[in-house]
């Protein structure tokens with residue numbers, strides 16, 4: 001081992017390069033995809049919705065809206081996981097009324113974002129489906 005080599009010490013200081021920051025951020029997303037069933041479900045729904053938009057030949061602005069709401073839902077899921085892990089780390093799964101408030105608020109963020117996504121999806125898809133069925 002060379003003098004400058006560091007032993008395998010877990011990193012707790014700041015990242016020293018863009019590559020290091022990127023690597024840790026990508027690992028965070030990978031962790032969320034691996035461990036969060038809700039996030040995997042949201043990704044699957046987003047892919048199906050975008051495929052439907054493609055086959056319905058929806059305009060580019062509709063795609064942008066659908067991509068925007070999809071990423072907002074992904075973000076909300078990740079923030080929800082952040083809140084859950086911080087609560088679990090600090091409470092060690094002991095019951096605290098304030099921990100419940102934090103987790104419920106965090107779940108509320110996901111619910112509100114999902115509601116927004118459903119509204120945008122309905123505004124985009126209902127007229128497109130009516131047109132497809134010659135009902136408008």
Ligand SMILES: Nc1ncnc2c1ncn2[C@@H]1O[C@H](COP(=O)(O)OP(=O)(O)OP(=O)(O)O)[C@@H](O)[C@H]1O
Pocket residue numbers: 038080084087091093094095096097099100101103104107
């Ligand atoms: N330490 C705690 N103290 C008090 N209440 C808690 C605590 N941990 C969880 N809860 C309550 O139990 C619920 C479920 O907890 P859990 O950790 O499974 O959150 P959840 O994982 O939010 O659910 P989801 O996976 O649907 O996002 C929370 O919404 C909260 O109301």
